[in-house]
Amino acid sequence: MAALSIAGSEAFPPSARIGGVLAATLTPVGTALGPDLERVVEHCARLLRDGCDGINLLGTTGEAVSFSVGQRLAVMRAIAGSGLPLERFMVGTGASALADAVELTAAAAELGFAGALVLPPFYYKNVGDDGLFAHFATLIERVARPSLKLYLYHFPALSGVPFTPAVIARLVDAYPETIAGLKDSSGDMAYADAVVAAFPGLDVFPSTEAILLDARRRGFAGCISATVNVTGRLAGMVWRANGSPDAAADQTALTALRTTIAKRPLVPAIRHTAARLFADAALARMLPPLTPLGADDARALDAELDAQPAFRALTLAAGSNA
Numbered sequence: 001m002a003a004l005s006i007a008g009s010e011a012f013p014p015s016a017r018i019g020g021v022l023a024a025t026l027t028p029v030g031t032a033l034g035p036d037l038e039r040v041v042e043h044c045a046r047l048l049r050d051g052c053d054g055i056n057l058l059g060t061t062g063e064a065v066s067f068s069v070g071q072r073l074a075v076m077r078a079i080a081g082s083g084l085p086l087e088r089f090m091v092g093t094g095a096s097a098l099a100d101a102v103e104l105t106a107a108a109a110e111l112g113f114a115g116a117l118v119l120p121p122f123y124y125k126n127v128g129d130d131g132l133f134a135h136f137a138t139l140i141e142r143v144a145r146p147s148l149k150l151y152l153y154h155f156p157a158l159s160g161v162p163f164t165p166a167v168i169a170r171l172v173d174a175y176p177e178t179i180a181g182l183k184d185s186s187g188d189m190a191y192a193d194a195v196v197a198a199f200p201g202l203d204v205f206p207s208t209e210a211i212l213l214d215a216r217r218r219g220f221a222g223c224i225s226a227t228v229n230v231t232g233r234l235a236g237m238v239w240r241a242n243g244s245p246d247a248a249a250d251q252t253a254l255t256a257l258r259t260t261i262a263k264r265p266l267v268p269a270i271r272h273t274a275a276r277l278f279a280d281a282a283l284a285r286m287l288p289p290l291t292p293l294g295a296d297d298a299r300a301l302d303a304e305l306d307a308q309p310a311f312r313a314l315t316l317a318a319g320s321n322a
Contacts, residue, residue, distance in 0.1 A: 022228070025044060207225055271292070
């Protein structure tokens with residue numbers, strides 16, 4: 001397993017709110033189709049070491065809703081016991097069943113994670129703002145941890161349940177010390193900009209590193225991105241450039257890499273690319289119903305990545321740090 005010392009972690013004080021470049025990390029899967037806990041820790045350590053400011057554990061890219069509650073708790077406990085800095089981890093705790101969301105969110109707070117990223121209950125559609133507010137109010141009150149920092153996960157394409165400005169306002173008004181931010185995976189940048197404008201106290205994270213060069217100017221707290229599993233080193237450089245015009249070329253290269261990967265089925269494409277970049281075929285394994293890229297699509301992806309100097313540089317860097 002890779003060493004767990006994390007370069008630069010001393011610059012991220014425990015009291016700081018999580019922000020910057022966060023990888024929506026994949027969850028390595030074992031041959032029995034459970035989480036490979038050793039590789040989970042190893043991959044998260046590598047992401048932090050290579051330039052990510054933080055990790056979103058057990059999100060969509062991490063296939064969280066395909067794991068049982070027990071398996072998700074095992075992943076959380078493995079990270080909590082690893083020596084990695086929990087102040088740099090946000091963990092997905094949303095579930096369709098309220099009791100499951102309460103159990104997972106309470107565990108996140110008890111273990112010391114920086115925040116819980118919570119999907120809305122996603123089976124029943126058209127529940128309306130009253131139903132969504134009731135779910136989150138009950139969750140917060142049952143967890144009853146003053147330390148809890150909760151991030152709303154807006155992904156209506158998959159959850160089917162949006163966070164409207166009206167329900168965000170109700171939650172912020174009722175639980176101002178708990179509702180810390182929102183991850184926007186809708187791809188609608190107008191929505192993300194509107195949330196920033198309406199709720200300046202919230203930390204808003206778009207789901208793409210393509211906005212990093214002007215993220216601070218637009219009021220974003222950074223990004224939480226699936227493709228940062230492989231672009232983290234370059235994304236970290238762009239974020240730390242703090243909007244400098246000198247970083248424009250790096251942002252262009254970063255956006256091109258993101259676009260190349262994301263135009264395929266996202267989780268399979270990320271797993272394929274990560275397995276190749278980090279020379280670990282096990283990273284490509286995923287849970288049904290997701291399936292790997294087909295051979296033709298995999299070859300096309302490899303060819304497009306190989307044509308990009310930024311990916312070749314990332315590959316060299318990954319090899320030198322192996």
